[in-house]
Amino acid sequence: MSQSSVLGNLFNSVFKRKGQQPDFGSDDVARKVRLEFPQPLLPEPSIHWKHTLHLQQLANLPASALSGPVQEDKAAAYRFISKIVSIRTETVTSFDMRGLFGLNHEQDDLLACNSWEALAQSGQCRNIRIISIRDFNRVLSIAIGKSQSVNLLSTAWEPRKTYWADPQNTCELAASLVYARRRELPINLPAQLYRTHINAGAIRELKKHYHTLGMPVAAWTDPAFMNYLVTHKVPYARLPLSLGSLSLQTILLPRSSPLANTFGNGLRQAGAHELSDFLLTLTQA
Incomplete structure (x- = not known):
């Protein structure tokens, strides 16, 4: 049997099945x-x-x-x-990291934490201590990386809630932001915001x-x-x-x-x- 005959029989079978009365x-x-x-x-x-x-x-x-x-x-x-669904990218010239609402990570043990403070105090993150500005700068540099530019996520229906996109260095980021918020230290960085759009x-x-x-x-x-x-x-x-x-x-x-x-x-x-x-x-x- 030729290939065209096989395909013809297949399409006829599918068409018959889709038109079949239950x-x-x-x-x-x-x-x-x-x-x-x-x-x-x-x-x-x-x-x-x-x-x-x-x-x-x-x-x-x-x-x-x-x-x-x-x-x-x-x-x-x-x-x-x-x-x-599609993803739209926005360039943000200066984003204050203290405004982050949440973060993307792959550590299931952290899902029980319902605040940044709880994250920083969790068993996984407790070993990261920030006492001085020098500690803060060091830990923040680890969290952000060498690029000094960040990637953020947001949904179409919660545009004001931005999330840290990088699944790495979760504990360093949490410790840095908790310290910056307490000391009122701005962390302004350029960012790429990836926003989910629903059609x-x-x-x-x-x-x-x-x-x-x-x-x-x-x-x-x-x-x-x-x-x-x-x-x-x-x-x-x-x-x-x-x-x-x-x-x-x-x-x-x-x-x-x-x-x-x-x-x-x-x-x-x-x-x-x-x-x-x-x-x-x-x-x-």
Whole structure:
């Protein structure tokens, strides 16, 4: 069989599947699928970027981030979801580091600290002591590095809350800023601010074409849920997503498919939340 024949048969199969009428109703899905659906909420402000709802992972999203059994379904969903978030860069001539709200770091042991003072006094950072201006300058130099220019992060809906982007030298930075704030010492440095931007128009397009539902990880081991995906061959794509400290699995179900649209409506009746609606509320914050 020629390559063109194979591709033709594949596309015909996909088209037939997407136009197939379901032999189940949304009420059936709502009755049979019993899951603890995560509820997306705007989290309380946190000094930790990891606990901040920033959606940075959706910017420059690789196509490989979506999973699913059919490549065409993943590619179609990717065309919509990849347009939602972008990163805009602003050059700041002089930024007073005392105005930092939080920081980006990779030390899970520090996530329990809810203030800069708590960070500086934590077991990981307690060995860094600043007693004199000389100590301060030395520790600050370690935190900032040789460039004397800093990178900052900010979300689209909290533009006044800036975060230190560098995941290194967390303890040195915390100790320096606590000392500078107490002694009223300005730390003015040039900066690059990377701000997350949400495209409301792209979200509305996503909502028009897809159910974008937040699912628990347990869904993919739930017999009732998987029965619809596998037995009925419901077209879908799957994307893990972090909303602050809440991690969930996103299922994207094309409304153009009667199978997927019915399944999506049933999941909504069962309690699943449309993430596109949640994202739209962020654009109005």
